[in-house]
Amino acid sequence: MIKKLKYKILAGFGLLIGMLILAGTVSILEFARLSRSVTSLLENNYKTIKASKSMLEALEREDSGILLLILGQRKEGQNILRSSDSLFEAAFIIASDNVTEPHEDEYIGEVSHDYSSYKSEWEHLLVDVKTEASIAWYNDTIHKEFLEVKNAVNELMTLNQNGMYNMASQLKEKSHRALMPGIVSIIAAVVFSLLLNFFISRYFVSPIIQLVEALQNHNITSRSLKVSITSKDEIKMLENEINGLIRRISG
């Protein structure tokens, strides 16, 4: 038990301040986590989903380019194939640099493998001007390879969409955890303040009132001061000093 009044009051308020600082720190930490989760949600999964969409777009355009080649529009077909290939490669680099989900690297590897195989089937058409592309070749080889790459890209996109959904669900939990320390500490601070008020009233105000009443009683009856102060702080010292003073005055 602390014996000096000022230290008692200081300790009481110190604990209250400590509790509020603690609640603030915990809330800040939880909000920082929440913020990191939002950032990762936007930067990680969304980036790959966007890249996957670009890859799918590039694949569709490549498919159109090949069909134009088959139809005899060689120059236009070659231009579309070149630009689509660049688009796919650029999107693929973004996706492969942004591996965030478990086993995502395996999915990226599959896309890379399937695309290489697909590209090897039509790549020669960009430089070879003599070979005529046919519908039968398209049906037997190109379309099958095209679907495989598309499927691999779709799987990569689904993986990231699921990751994004899970992260969004966790965000709800995290926001709850960031909010709760604040709510708990508000309730705790109210209870703490009531307790502090009780102790101040019980150990500071009440003894002073008792002393005043005893002094008033002394003025009427001239009896010695009798107050039941149980603490050992300055108020007890005050009681002793007043008693000493009364004894000296009464001779």
Added chain:
Amino acid sequence: MRREYVIKYLGYVLLFNAIFLFISCLISVSAGESSALPLFFSGMICMIFGFFPMIFVEPIPELSFNEGISISVIGWLINCIVGMLPYIMWGGEFTLANAWFESVSGFTTTGSSILNDVESLPRGLLFWRSSTHWIGGIGVIMFVLLILPTSQNARFQLLYTEMSDLSKTNFGFRAKRTIYVIAIVYIGLTVMETLLLTIAGMDFFDAVNHSFATVATGGFSTRNLSIASYNNLMIEVIIIVFMILSGIHFGLLFNTLAGEKQNLFTSKVVRAYLLFLFTGTVLVTFKLYFDGYFPFGESLRAAAFQVVSLGTTTGFATKDTAHWPAFTQLILIYFMIQCAMAGSTSGGLKFDRMFIFFKSIRKQFVLIRHPNALITLKVNNQTLSEQMEGKVMDFILLYILTFFITTLLLTLLNVDLFTAFSASVATIGNVGPGFGQVGSMGNFAGLPDAGKFILTINMLMGRLEILSIIAFLMIGRNR
């Protein structure tokens, strides 16, 4: 009543909780779990509120009965409030009603749960959940008395307001020795069971949690399927033995080890208690076997586990008793009402009262034939006063009335009759699972929130014994 003294003791209660919250927090930190911060924050709140009264309140010389009963009853409420903090801060399945239910169920060693997926909880939170059982098992006030240097008078007041009426008459020790006897038996049983479960093949973390739940006769498991998930006969046998030991008067266990005259083998109440458990097991075994539920060996295994589990108010499960024949369910309900012995960690009615009740009925039969006969009731060769006999009868009546009212209130909330009745019996007896919707493999999540609050009042009534709560509520009127 000197409220500052009550507050100071409640501070000790909070400090004791803080120790377990910090241990749980360390487990969470070591596993990198999301429950670390909620546990740490809850621990710090307990620390701050626990230390605060020490700044002002001088050493406590003695306590009055009213102060003792206030510390005991408010202490339990504070425990339950503090216990729900980590749950509610962590979130998941814990809404306000669910967190309160789980906390009260933990501290009162009831073991009823609202969790659909226990295994999804972080390990730190699982440990805290089991710790609430262990703290509540013999009561946090008892731990406080064990650790703190307290005056003889204060120790006496707190011990005797915390303990059941019947436990006091059976202990032959002084207040200080009683506390040490309980603590030694309690800690000893926990350590022994942990070691044996680990040897039997249970993971150490699970072994500690299940030991906490067994010795406190609680019933929280770390697995969704409770003990059934291990499917290990050795583990089941160990748990059966420790459930029985935890359901027996701790003073008698201690006396047996210390070679005292009044021990397990000389106590007629223990003999009768074990006979009841044995008879129940035999009846359930034969019913299950002859109805073709299981082969004989499996019937015996399942019956022994379930009868002992419910008869000691633990509440672990190896089978889904909700699908068993009505005859076996009624036998199990009898054991849920009877509960375990006074002086153990179990709550509820207590077998000793049933023992006195049966003896009193026999006395009435004799009095019908010989109206002028002077008959005294004896328990373990000690004469039972008329006052104590009357108190036991009053308690049994109040007990029945309480779970009748609870059943009524639950049916008012449209809970089906069997679920409402078994949930009321299971919660006031601090048993855990009931039947119907709240069966041994089900949970209390589906009940309405108001129903959950009603059942938590039941749990506290069962744990604190109804008369203690009435005495606490009467303090103002006495004045």
